[in-house]
Amino acid sequence: MRTISSKLISKTVAELSVKANIELRGDVLSLLNEAKRLEKTRLPAAALLAIVKNANVALKEKLAICQDTGMPVVFVEMGNNVHVKENITDIINKAVKRGYSSNYLRASIQKDPVFRNEKPAYSPAIVHIDIVKGNKLKITVLPKGFGSENKSKVKMLNPTATLEEIENFIVESVKAAGAGACPPYFIGVGIGGTQDFAGLLAKKALLIPFTKLNKNKKLALMQKRLIKKINALDIGPFGLGGKNTALGLNIKTYPTHIAGMPVAVNISCHALRSASVTI
Amino acid sequence: MKKLVGTLTKENIRKLKPRQEVFFTGTIYTARDQAHKRLIDLMEKGKPLPFDVKDKIIYYCGPTPAPKGKVVGSCGPTTSSRMDKFTPRLLDIGLLAAIGKGERSPDVVKSIKKNRAVYFITYAGCGALLSDYVKKRKVVCFNDLGAEAVFAFEVKDFPLIVAIDSKGDNIYG
DSSP states (O other): OEEOOHHHHHHHHHHHHHHHHHSOOHHHHHHHHHHHHHOOSHHHHHHHHHHHHHHHHHHHHTOOSSSOOOEEEEEEEEETTEEOSSOHHHHHHHHHHHHHHTTTOOOOBOSOTTTOOSOOBSOOOEEEEEEESSSOEEEEEEEEOHHHHTTOEEEEEOTTOOHHHHHHHHHHHHHHHTTTTOSSEEEEEEEEEOHHHHHHHHHHHTTSOTTSOOSSHHHHHHHHHHHHHHHTTOOOGGGOOSSOSEEEEEEEEEEEOTTOEEEEEEEEOSOOOOEEEEO | OEEEESSOOHHHHHTOOTTOEEEEEEEEEEOOHHHHHHHHHHHHTTOOOSSOOTTOEEEOOOOOOOOTTOSSSOOOOOBGGGGTTTHHHHHHTTOOEEEEBSOOOHHHHHHHHHHTOEEEEOOTTOHHHHHTTEEEEEEEEOGGGGGGSEEEEEEEEEEEEEEEOTTOOBTTO
16 A cells, blocks of 8 residues: 555646636647647637737636636546545645646636525635556546536437437537637547436546547547538637637546437637646 | 726727727726626615716726735636626616626616627636736725726726727627
């Protein structure tokens, strides 16, 4: 058994909360730069230029890339030989609060979701813990902005649904998101599991680098086809039109029941932010 | 490209066309979900509003706190469609323009046309970049709402794109 101190976990989570919010992910930035290079129409090109400039300003001035510093979603892969003395969820929630509050990030969490009469707070985060083999701890912080989270969808398709039906649902979800969720988008798709689990798969699909090819050749082809269909929607950066509506789409799958096919679409704005570290 | 200085007027608004870029210098007022809800609640109770929206520009924005040496933190637009149910009421009492991101409902488009107002979008998801255009900031009201308070921003050359013009013509088709 390896004991990892609460202090180290806390320090790591606080640092990741800040890093994710001010430093755009490498894969995201490189795809944005490529889109900027290829876009020749005046307004969408100006939009992509502003997006890339914004990432540079954020990093230089240590400012949040977006004022919506999100609902922090924290993924933990915990080795089965790791021991943590205190409750890891409590450690994470306190660390997120510390990281956000001492680095000028926004308090966007409403503690009372129904009556909404509390001043917005920094936490709690959404924490997902998976037990894996080993003696390490991998922590990922994904600050999820709600402009795009609001546009995410889950649909329970029939097990006999055709590939076309699946793809139509995904494309229609992006069409419904329209211009309001900060396109160009990065899209996570989860297929399988249960209704809740498909949603989690879709969110986890956002963590896979979008520059990486899917090892499953059939899914890789499906991703390519979906990007093509989505980019034919002519939404474009800020909704100003053109071919850059989605710069990446990842599919993550899991076994499911013979009677169903849950499909979840998690939409991320162009400011897809996450940071991880293994300790 | 067109530069506009000072408050927009009913007159210069009429000349704006969809997709036109405008660099605005003057005052804009932030207000998002909860601030809109409060303004409409006050109107329904027949009470005076804490600030006069007539001839004003509302910016759908909830900024991050200002770090040392900055006027404001990251301050990009939030999704406009969430304000759709409130906007016609404000346009009817003289609101001149709104700034946000994304589409508006048919009712809002109709109201913009009726009131000869205008709807702009700005650089969405570019809050760090936009903070450089804000020169002064002060709290106007609803300070208890945190980032959702109403702030007056004095902006210089703030980048805007006309999304719905005073005739109701719309970049979203």
